Amino acid sequence: MLAWLTARGTKRRRWIACGLGVGLPVLVLLALVLACLINAWSVSEPDWHYQLRPSGSGHLINDSLFEERLGRFQAALRIPTISVDARxxxxxALEEFKxxxxxxxxxxxGGNEDKITCEVVSNYSFLYEIKGSDESLTPYLLAAHLDVVPVEEDKWNYDPFEAMKDGEYIYARGAFDDKHAVMGILEALDYFLFTKNESVKRTFYVGIGHDxxxxxRQGAAKIAExxxxxxxxxxxxxxxxxxxxLTNALPxxxxxxxxxxxSEKGYAEVSVSVDGVSGHSSMPPKESAIGxxxxxxxxxEAYPQPHFFDSSSVEYTTLETAAPHSSFLYKLIYSNxxxxxxxxxxxxxxSASTAATVRTTTAPTLFNAGYKINVVPSTATAYINHRVHPKQTIEDVLEYDREVIGDSxxxxxxxxxxxxxxxxxxxxGPDSPQYKLLARSILEVFPQSFVAPGTMIATTDTKYYLNFSKNVYRFxxxxLDIEDMPRLHGHDERIRVENYREVVxxxxxxxVNANQVNARPLHVHARNEL
Structure with a gap:
């Protein structure tokens, strides 16, 4: 009897252990699913971001001069300020644009030096200083550039320097890189100083480069000097x-x-070279320099640089910020x-485009070896173009390259x-007044959007201004729709007519907002005020 009871108890314990072995993972899984669903259902726009949204549209420019501004913009686009290379x-065209x-x-x-002065830098660049009344306030800088990249005219459906308007769009090289910013800044500045006659409290600068x-190096670099x-x-x-x-930018x-x-990715040109043994092609060495x-x-190429996507990365925050604005499936993912x-x-x-945002890219671009078909070259060199992720140094990238190659x-x-x-x-984010100032200004003009951080893949003139501020932004x-992005440096570059109004x-x-910050508190509205 005792043996039977002992066996029965053992069997029961086995069943309990088996049940726990199966049940615990199921319970953990259910808990995870429930936590994810709760996060997805409860995620909402952060209060700090919501509070930056405008309560109306009376803050925008409202006059009858838009057609004049548009005409000046088209005239600017018709001047072919093309940069082929530094020489x-x-x-x-640069003289004409000046x-x-x-x-x-x-x-x-000229004529209003009490409000604004302008210095021409390196013959074709411009530096404007707008004098503020309160010298205790830290100035800021708005930057843009007036030069454009070359065009392949036979690939365009429109004359790239006619600035043709089809009713909805203006087509021209420089339409959104970057003459819209040049003209938009100056139109806004003229309106701010002389039409609105704002009393400027904080000094600020406008730097417009030409290369x-x-x-x-002759434009923004000299402006910084x-x-x-x-x-x-x-x-x-x-x-x-x-x-x-951007619309349709995120799944x-x-x-x-x-x-x-x-932030902005770095740039490194790296040569990968070897000195081997030359010889005749009829008696080649076991390993050639080319090999x-x-x-x-x-x-x-087979072992690319490490990628960076974790809770401390910019792109992680981008997706978290997108969660409240996503369909439920993606809300479930982005909130968890x-x-x-x-x-x-x-x-x-x-994807090549998204991979470039989370890792240093590696692109072999040139290969030099040999000079005669029947001679084995003694040397060979390949050139690699790296765009360096902000979480790496150039030294990190070189060390990784050497480790991966593994050949002394x-x-x-x-x-x-x-x-x-x-x-x-x-x-x-919410702890940066400068970022919030920029976000507020964006939302006042694009209230249907939300603001999120990103890492720039391309290079800009900001590299020359890094010593002036830790708050350097690129916007x-x-x-645009994501499908329009190939028009950047591509064919049929264009901008919506109404978008130019939004630019100004x-x-x-x-x-206006920068003139208020540090001078008087910006009004923050609660959700129930809208």
Whole structure:
């Protein structure tokens, strides 16, 4: 009997253990599912972001002069300020554009020195200083560039320098890179100073470069030198071109996202070379220089640089910010990145465009070896273009390259004349007054959007202004669908006519809001006020 009871107890314990073994994972799974559903159902726009939304539209420019502004914009687009390379600028067009700005905005270029001064830098760039009455307030800088990239005219459906308006769009090179910002800033500035006759409390600067597309060394770099020589040491913030307001930019997101670049990838040109043994092609060595370098490059492509997608990354915050504006499936994912981050990260890596936002990219671009078909070359060199993620240093990238190649015969060398270090990540979110100022100005003009941070893949002139501020942002008030992005530096570049109105409005609101910050508190409305 005792044996039977003991056996029965053992069997019962086995059943209990078995039940626990099956039941506990099920309970854990159910708890995870419930937690994810609760997060998705409860996620909402953060209060700080909601409070920046406008309560009306009376804050925008409301006059009858838009057609005049539009005409000046079209006239600016018709001047072919093309930059081919640093030694090949269209100087006659640059001279024409300089004269055009001076005649189009006479009040900004003389006679009002008590309000604004303008200095021409390096013959074709402009630096405006708008004097504020309170010297205790830290100034800020708005930047743009007036040069454009070359065009392949036979690939365009419109004359790239006619600025043709079809009713909805204006087609021209420079329409949203970056003459809309040049003209929008100056139109807003003229309105701010002379039509609204605002009393300027905080000094600010406008820097317009003429060679951004080919380095910026004679434009923005010289503007930065002039500012330094004037004794300007600190800026509250710097705003230059960058991301835009995009529709269909993120999977499952149903509203436009205004991405603000809070950092910028670095740039590194790396040579991968080997010195081998030359010889006749009839008696080739076991391993040729070309073969060694080919293996090295193949390994660099097969084992790309590490990726960065975690709770401290900018793109992680981008998706978290998007969660309240997403369809339920994506809301479930974006509000539970703690669980789904590996899946999301893998999805990022599937596409070249999104992979570039979360890792340093590796692009073999040139290969040099040999000089005769029947001679085995003794040397071979491949050139690699890296766009360096802000969470890496250039030294990190070179070390990783050497480890991946794993061949002491291969030399990995940085071109020290051309490299650009990745930019620091500027503050963003509710604890940054400068980011909130920019977000407020965006939402006042694009109230249907939400504002989120991003990492710029392309380079901008901000590299010359990094020493002036830790708050360096990259945003252009252009409203685009993601399908329009190939038009940037591509064919049939265009901007919506109404979007140009929004461009001017945005820079005007930014000037007004920046004039208030640190001078008087900005009004913050509660949800029940709307």
């Amino acid at each position: 090949n600028l269209n100087e006659s 004269n055009f700005l001076q005649t189009s905005f006479p009040r900004l270029h 951004e597309e080919v380095s910026g 002039v500012l330094h020589n004037r004794g300007v040491k600190t800026m509250d913030f710097v705003l230059d071109e960058g991301f835009v307001v 499952g997101v149903q509203v436009p996202v205004a991405l603000v670049g809070v 060694i370098i080919s293996k090295a490059v193949s390994r660099l 990145l703690w669980l789904f981050k590996n899946i999301v990260s893998n999805q990022f890596l599937e 015969r291969v030399n990995v060398t940085l071109n020290t004349d051309t490299y650009i270090r990745p930019h620091p990540i500027s503050p963003y 252009a008030p252009t409203f 409005d945005f820079f005007f609101r930014l000037m």
